[in-house]
Amino acid sequence: MSGRNYHANDYPLPYVIDDIRQWPIYKLSADRENFVHEVKTAARAKLKEKFATDKALREELAKVLYMERIRLTEKPWKADPKDERQFWSSIKSKFIKLDHVTEKPEGLNEDALLDEILNRYVNEIVGEFDVRAFKFARAILPQFFGRIFAAAPGQWFKTIAGNVKTLHEKIPITGDVEKIRHLATKGTVVVVPTHFSNMDSIMVGWLLNELGLPAFTYGAGLNLFSIGMLSFFMSRLGAYKVDRRKKNTVYLETLKSYSTVALQRGAHSIFFPGGTRSRSGTLERKLKLGLLGTAVEAQKLHYRNYPEEMAPKIYVVPCVINYHFVLEAQGLINDYLKETGKEKFLRENDEYSTSYKLAVFILKFLSASSSLSVSFGDVMDVLGNKVDAEGESYNHLGQKIKVKNYFVTNGVLRDDEQRDAEYTRILGEKIVENYYTYNVVLTSHLVCFTVFELLKKKYNNVDLFSLLRTPVEDISLPYKEVTEGVNRLKEKLKLMYDAGDVLISPELRWNVDKIIEHGMKNINLYHTASPLTHEGDKIGTEDLKLLYYYHNRLEGYGLEKEL
Amino acid sequence: MSTEKTVGVIGAGSFGSAVSNLLAENQKVLLYERKTEVVEQMNRERKHRGYEIHPNVSVTNSIEQITSKCYLIFPVVPSQHFKEMIIDFSPYLRPDHLMIHATKGLHCEFDIDKADAKSIKLKDIKTMSELILQETGIVRVGCLAGPNLAAEIMEKQPAATVIASRFDEVIREGQSALRSERFQIYGNRDILGIELAGVLKNYVAIASGAMSGLGYGENTKGLLITRGMAEMIYIGNALGADKKAFLGVAGIGDLIATCSSPKSRNFTVGYRIAKGDKLENILTDLGEVAEGIRTLKIGKLIVEHTGASAPLLQTIYKVLFEGLDMERAVKLMMRYYVNADAEYLDL
Structure with missing residues (x-):
């Protein structure tokens, strides 16, 4: 990793742009009216292209109405506006009149109805950025995080470290922070984090602030906005609302247009490309490409709107957040196992419907958190090529390239959705x-992976569901066998680290007994049923599913072959 | 670059020349040939390998000229030399170049004559499009494959081909450059499947030549072609390709053409082996490479590595390289059959 290395006590870093009023997100919010108009225009253009005739558009509107009616009756949320039903029934009655030659009011047509729906959606999605709220949060949050993370072991806060550490000693950040900071002043940064926990957006938002970056815009589940305090801050700190129940084309196109226009206006953004939290606990392998595609689209539009040398660039930065444990693990893995083998939409739970539930959640998280780690990956252009400190792109052969050329055929900049979708897929793979x-391998991941794989071997690789149904009382492994396994994998991981294939936490260099102890302590901190138990010379578990969940974090490296 | 189109072709072998002439009916063509003396001769005589060179074709040995003038380039170079060629071109290629190759062969990152099937890695076996992606900054890659015997194309007989690419744009550009009243061009997004179909048929063509050399007739050929295709599907499947491509113009279409044509080099190899010729002599006589020989060697490694079912490949390999007697090989083959017909459709 190149660039300057920051030390724990350097944080928070000074803002790369001092004046908050010069931040892209502030400017966006200050110009809300025009912004909303632009988003609407962009979405309308896309939809009119897709549904070119009145007939096609009308059929699509019928689908929207149908899907919205189902949502209203089957999945109502507290966060829904009071006039929601009223609005849709008025749209419906207008829609019916489209067919009436005599009763059709003047000016009523497919386009007008589309506009009305777009208007509704855009105004729901777009948030704002409020300097006072931001300054307030900025003053409060570090104290909040800081106090709790740095707390000495006490009655309230269980922490692993015996001695008091500063916040940033507890949350090591790896990656080329300097490059990210510099490029955030030259172009637009899109941070793409892994998604394991509801804490992620708060964590990432806070972290980026610690790096001295201007506030980012990000999509937050509409359900979270039903919580008073949270809603107050989120809606003022650049979050936009995403309603995962709405899967109709018009809504999705509006959402994408929001993102595209925000990026075009230079608003740094956070995309959770996995869509929702990883249910199985594995690193995301299949990304939802919809939002990611808006980065490609925005970059192409820059080349259309600016001379090549002036066109701002969009930089994509993957980010891996590593927790020893995930609070929602139990629910997530149950969802996953239920859904395995079935193509079904996940039920979008209204998990944190009250401020109280959320507060409890956050408090548990913070007080129980031992250490976690955050690592930023390569800073890339929208095709996944690495960029240098000045943002110039280099392909995998180290050849300097112009990104504009990806959008050019026979000397002409061309629009081509299918091509751009392929580019998005390539970016997703990168x-x-x-x-x-x-990914930073933590001790807990290593121990859970080893134990579960050894169990699989012990039970002759029976199918997963049979294994998971085994009574936990019957499950145990000799401690010695586990130490041998952990040792083998640890050595393999060190080799992989040297080859640049993975990152490992410093604790992985300890001796095996200490690794197991550290891993177990961390993983068992929160869960009432311990994923790992150690009695006498036996290693067992009180919850196989959880063990499986944490084991999954190291899936995909082929480590099982080493056991 | 102007919007006036000039397309490039790399390689002035028989198929490269045929592709150039086809393209020349619609636009100017720059044909790249490495050897200066061949370039001079071609430009002087306007004839190559016994065929006229279309007036729209200019021959050059300047990489820079072809890459600066053409955004659409068709490499038609034997797989053995493909990597060397693409590395030479790489510094001049940019993401706004589109490339559609027409090479029916595979590249290996290891020595195919020394490799051990158990220890090879499948990712070290690459199709030409994968090689282009690996060695250049080009992303928009496609391939051309189908029953396209160069001689028949030169004689302007009706034919069809497939352009495969993950990018619809590449298919469209290729179609527009090659469009012709006597040449149908199908599109397919499964580039891996199309490439493998084009490659794997090579060794079946050797087998077909051998059957012909033994004096067997059309019944045998019918059997060989259908079961050969089944085998190709199994091997393709082991490499991650879908079966569909094998059932189209570039699969069964190409297979029938090459298995029936004494004009095909692969067919000739099998034919002469069956007549008792030595492989070394045949290869010396052919001058140009028979891709089938490489395909056979690489195919054997793949089959042994993956356990794909391919008795025909194994047997032909033994005939060519391990001295198995031809008559005995046929007996062996006849003993091997599966009960169910067209079982590969369930794959």
Whole structure:
């Protein structure tokens, strides 16, 4: 990794742009009216291209109405606006009148209805950025995080470290921070984190602030906005609302247009490309390409709107967040096992419906968190090529390239959705590669992986579900066998680290007994049923599913072959 | 670059020349040939390998000229030399170049004569499009494959081909450059499948030549072609390709053409082996490489590495390299059959 290395006590770093009023997100918010208009225009243009005739558009509108009616009756949320039903029934009655020659009001047509729906959606999605709220949060949050993370062991806060450490000693950040900071002043940064926990967006938002970057815009689940305090801050700190229940084309196109226009206006963004949290606990392998595609689209539009040398660049930065444990693990893995083998939409739970539930969640997380780590991957252009400190792109052969050329055929800049979708897929693959390469292996992951794989071997690789149904009382492994396994994998991981295939936490260089102890302590901190137990010379578990969940974090490296 | 189109072709072998002439009906063509003396001769005589060179074709040995003038380039170079060629071109290629290759062969990152099937890595075996992606900054890559015997194309007989690419744009550009009243061009997004179909048929063609050399007729050929295709599907499947490509113009279409044509080099190899010729002599006489020989060697490694079912490949290999008697080989083959017909469709 090149660039300057920052030390724990350098944080928070000074802002790369002092004046908050010069931040892209502030400017966006200050110009809200025009911004909303632009998003609407962009979405309308895309939809009119897709549904070129009145007939096609009308059929699509019928689908929207149908899907919205189902949502309203089957999945109502507290966060829904009061006039939601009213709005849709008015749209419906207008839609019916489209067919009436006599009763059709003047000016009513497919386009007008589309506009009305777009208007509704855009205004729901777009958030704002409020300097006072931001300054307030900025003053409060570090104290909040800082106090709790840095707390000495006490009655309230269980921490592993015996001695008091500063926040940043506890959360090591690896990656080329200097490059990211510099490029955030030259172009637009899109941070693409892994997604394991509901804490991720708060964590990442806070971290990027610690790096001295201007506030980022990011999509937050609409359900989170039903929580008073959270809603107050989120809606003022650049979050935009994403309603995962709405899967109709018009909504999805509006969402994408929001992102494209925000990027075009230079708003740094956070995309969770996995879509939702990883259910199985594995690193994301299949990314949702919709939002990611807006980075490609925005870059292409820059080349259309600016002379080549002036066109701003969009930089994509993968980010891996490593927790020893994930609070929602239990629910996630149950969802995963239920859904395995079935093509079904996940039920979008309204998990944190009250401020109280959320507060409890955050408090548990922070107080129980021992250490976690964050690593930033390669800074890339929208095709996944690495960029240098000045943002110039280099392909995998080290040849300097112009990104504009990807959008050019026979000397002409061309629009081609299918081509751009392929580019997005290529970018997605690069991001996934980064997730694996910049994943930091923690002791808990290693121990869980080893134990579960040894169990699989012991039970002759029976199918997963049979294994998971085995009564936990019957499950145990000799401690010695586990130490041998951990040792083998540890050595392999060190070799992989040297080859640049993965990162490992410093504790992985300890001796095996200490690794197991550290891993177990961390993983068992929160869960009432311990994923790992150690009694006498036996290693066992109280919850196989959880063990499986944490084991999955090291899936995909081929480590099982070493056991 | 102007919007006036000039397309490039790399390699002035028989198929490269045929592709150039086809392209020349619609636009100017720059044909790259490495050897200066061949370039001079071609430009002087306007004839190559016994065929006229279309007036729209200029021959050059300047890489820079072809890469600066052409955004669309068709490499038609034997797989053995493909990597060397693409590395030479690489510094001049940019992401706005589109490339459609027409090479029916595979590249190996290891020595195919010394490799051990158990220890090879499948990712070290590459199709030409994978090689282009690996060695250049080009992303928009496609391939051309189908029953396209060069001589028949030169004689302007009707034919069809497939352009495969993950990019619809590459298919469209290729179609527009090659469009012709006597040449149908199908599109397919499964580039791996199309490439493998084009490659794997090579060794079946050797077998077909051998059957012909033994004096067997059309019944045998019918059997050989269908079961040969089944085998190609199994091997393709082991390499991650879908079966569909094998059932189209570039699969069964190409297979029938090459298995029936004494004009095909692969067919000739098998034919002469069956007549008792030595492999060394045949290869010396052919001058140009028969891709089938490489395919056979690489195919054997793949089959042994993956355990794909391929008795025909194994037997032909033994005939060519391990001195198995031809008549005995046929007996061996006849003993091997599967009960169910067209079982590969369930794959």
